Amino acid sequence: MVEADSFDVGYTLDNNRSPAVGSLRHQVELREGNVSGFGDRLTLGYTSTSGSKGFDLTYTLPVSPDNTTLAVDFTTTDSEVIEDPFDVLDITADSGALALTLRHPLIETPTREVALGLQLSRERTQTFLGIADIGGFPLSRGADEDGQTVVSSLGFFQEWTQRSLEQVLAVRSQFNLGFDMLGATINETGPDSRFFSWQGQAQWVRLLAPDTLLLLKGSVQLTPDSLLGLEQIGIGGQATVRGYRQDELLTDNGALASLEVRLPIYRNPEHDALLQVVVPFIDLGYGWNTEEANPDTNFIAGLGAGLLFQMEALRARLDIGLPLVDTNTEANSLQERGVYFTVDYAFF
Template identity: 50%
Template sequence: MKQTPRLFFHFAFLISICASADPLAAQTVPLPSPIVPRPQPLPTPQPPTPAPLPPPSELLQPTPPTPSSPQEELPSNVPGTFTVERFEFEGNTAFSDEQLAEVTKQFTGRALTFAELLQARSAVTDLYVRNGYITSGAFIPPQTLTGGVIRIQVVEGRVEEIQVTGTGRLNRNYVRSRIALGSKTPLNVNRLLEALQLLQLNPLIANLSAELSAGSRPGLSVIAVRVTPADTFDAQITLDNGRSPSVGSFRRGIQLTEANLLGQGDSISVSYTNTDGSNEVDLSYTFPVNARNGTLRFSYGFTKSHIIEPPFDAVDIEASSVDYDLTFRQPIIQSPTQELALGLSAVRRESETSLLNTPFPLSPGASDDGRTRISALRFFQEWTQRGSRQVFAARSQFSVGLGLFDATTNNDPPDSRFLAWRGQAQYLQLLGSETREPNSSPLLLLRADVQLADRSLLALEQFGLGGFESVRGYRQDALLTDNGALASAEVRFPIYRLRSVEGVLQVIPFVDLGRAWNSSGKQNPDPSTLASVGLGVQWQQSDRLRARVDYGIPLINVESGDRTLQERGLYFFLQYNFF
């Protein structure tokens, strides 16, 4: 009972702030946004500067010639020349009888010598070899000639054994199973080389080489693979001012990652970030479930926030959120230059807010005790295309909110029932002459991000516009709406290189543009469009250190304070990897 007058006083104080403020400000910033911590943007793939793969000769050592075939003998009664009406083929699976008949048709319907008959056999072998089946071949077995029909036996190459050495803690079956995908019968050297290239791109492997040798019988081969494992532990610290000023924009973070925890190619990551008004812990574990790089991932996140921005710090606003995410991701198409992956996530998100240590709803759709609970399924598709000088990455995600497991349901939106789509794309292109080194070439980076929702959304699912990695020149999440679109372009010009530490200094002009709007007839923010231009400077030192400073100039005025560097259009980012 003693708390009631104090609580009433704080409510009155809060109302007086909003009532006395400028009308526009009262509409756009009635309370610090976001009250409930929102998720970070969907993980758009960050394409690295394209790096060429090792030449095939470094991955796959010289291969043996086509295996010797059994001794070819024809009956002693074969005349010097004879007429072949057609050939019959046995043992062929890579090519149909019709395809083999096509390459041997020049040897049918006319008189042949024995040497020409051997040429017909060689034509079949050459077809296999030209198409990468270098351990396959054909021969003419002993037979009785009847009706002008000659039988040609095909021996398609098979792998007798895959020998793997040097993997360290990494299970040899992890490597062996992926090579087996590229060495199915009949053995094709092009498929094998592609499997080796994919392994070379695997972050668990620093280097590898393979040798193909003859097996115990004709048509059998042995693949010997030597692996140099990569360092799998990493510790990373980050400093930036990318958090909302409501909870303190200056963010500190540390992340620990082990990419091969149990030796199965499974990874675990733990991170902690904080600001003056927030603490966040994230944990994720990923386990490979098949040789085609399908993975099952579980992640957990917890955030505790306290509003420290005046004048709202006087009313003791607190918020907390918990996220659970179980995701299955499966590449459908995978090669050294492209990947198409599909995935499904089951998501649970819970949050609660309080005022003066008393549960209280501070965002639309929350229950009377300030709680929101979301159960959702997300179906996503990811596409990556890599070239020698460009990378294109795109991600599409459909989210279906469900009213299950005690999720928030209201008579009117927003609640846990919704349908939303989010699409992201990123394009990176090296500019200038192809003869220049990548670190000496200007780099064009284009980004796009769109969200569309069928109804009003809870704050946890809304689209934030403005600030760090969005429209620079504005405070973080200056606009928070159900729908939104963002486009950004920048060019990174290298102006200085320090080869001794693999360092490069870049000057980066950029332009950002975004628009936000609501669903379900809810009023749109005014203004609803943000635009800015600016200049950044970045120092990149190998894979260890990245430091960047951006200054954005807003082109459309939005009422905001200037208490922090972020609100003045200045952003900084520092990342250091210890290993």
Template identity: 50%
Template structure:
């Protein structure tokens, strides 16, 4: 017999095995089970191809835990220097006259900052009694002091000479010249457009010029990742009451490459992930950021692209994001089905800080999100069968989602608190898929996240996290909440539970056991406890068990260029896992190397 005959026979037997397995598989995973109306959600989570896996899809993320003492701001005197003397006011009355006058009241002209009552209170001691001309000058000095005490150091008051002073009572005019900025000079920048800095200083230096607002603007720029150092000097302008602000700034390195190795992906497509990422935080000199990343596992390839453009001097931004993923299930025994998936994710986000100080930020934002996925299996070569994923039509899921989010961050020298709330609305627009009953493209969900970091001692941190999702109906897998894995409940495989609603809480202590100043790094011991519970909407069966809990211990190394982490989680609730991977044995690792250029 020929070699071709044996090869053909081998292919025939392989195809026959695939068909037999497919019949058994589809017999076990009935449509009702796939739709998660009955049955065990754990089986669905193992059997269905989570492509792309939920942890790889855009989800609201809180800032990474940062020691509250960083970044540090320099003292105000290093950021801002003022002249010793202000510009003398225009012509005033001579101070050597010894005659006395009586002032019934003062009329302050040109003040836009203080009310009439505040101005009257400042000059009250000089009214209703005989005063000398020297005391009259002190009345204008009192108005000047009122301004300077509130930070208006380039504003001043004087008594015009072209008025009549009555010895038996009358009204005396006090003229106020409120300070303004004549020009803003920016020096020292190379790639970053000087208008980026100038515009952010300009919004804080409107008339009348307030040094406190100017200092706050300088502090915000000092905290900006694009800026390495910044300082300003205030000098007298060419006209009375005007100032010139001289800014000197230097830039941080903005281009970097990052390599990441971890085992944080779902085992169905291979848990070990390799990733390379390139970041340019100032692509065109506008403060615009570009990030491109490629990641793969044994069964997936993933490309991420994002571009962020500042659109106003109040740090409002527009961000464009794109993700493309191809995946195959490589986990036994489902690998013989040749389950393949493709997904694309488009998003455009506008984010605007409403309140922004060096210690507090509150921002609002909106995201328009398009999500497409196509999952199929191929039991025979060239014979594609749509995979019956919940909410899909012929294996395809298409969503159009509007998301409204709110961010809050509060920071002081010992702690950082960050919170995020997001409302997601699935809308029936742009050719979405509707299966006729939940889950489909129409839904409403709320996602809330919070994180609190407390500095207990030098490099000793307490980290508390919480994450929750509530949905008004059954959700397609792309929008469900995943519990299990390094980012949630350690000790279990990634996304062991995928449900419509969930609550997750975690507590972690980071205690330094080794400091390496020569390497700029610290090694921390990280005991932790994690807990999460999950349930479904629209009468879908809940998973069994529907709660996960674990305790564990980890090691965390942090330095300028290398961040490495190893966690060992011990599950407290049995999940009947097969323990085929490090994840299922509660072991997680991550190694990130960053190289700036």
């Protein structure tokens, strides 16, 4: 028996970033699954587009024999708006986030898992106008006069997963409470770091036949408060509603649903190769604000098809979505025309 290598390097190319900073995204990840010999994991990542670059670090440490883990996540991103006509304003932004997550599994068996966790986080972003050397400038609601927004929050999450040979059902719930600490943004009127929200996600995967899958997933965000942009839900793009640009809608509350069927059309066991066609997929998204006016169009839906290919260390996906609701958005990129692709390769 040969012990598996705990180190691997992965590369991802996709067009799932906002066109405002360049939709084509390159990502490199270095992962070590046993840093000190105690099962601690470290992930380092670098992401870039035409108008942005970012770095992220995640370190996860087991802290009990029951597989309780403590994780530290750090991200930092610098970006500039390159999309016409806003590029003439020379808009730039820098943002960062730090999160501490404690997760404890209550039940952990091959067929069932139940876990609880707490997450303490601080998110920050600041926007700048380079035109006329204006400097820090508020471009999002709730930002201070220097364009800075800071959110400090505590999250309590619950996870439940049930597995069998034919299906997997996973449900996740998280309650978020924002507070006035760690330099958080506080305003006399309008949104600030003081908020409450609930997020729920569910996914059901059913094996209908060999390599034939039915996937159904949904998510929701609900809040009684007007939220800062950092906490709003984004609707639109490959991960939510295909057929639209990334974050076509950005609202306080939102609901998403998606259904797709994957059918095998080619197999090659010798090279661990599989080609599947996604026929069809249907995505729905609905967003609304708590206090401010809703977007002119706050319901979007997409219908389409796709291809998935995997062979050994290579994974690739292509989706083509047709928007069923017109949002009058100009289509200047593949993403805005409803074409999405992802290519993943693991080098080790």
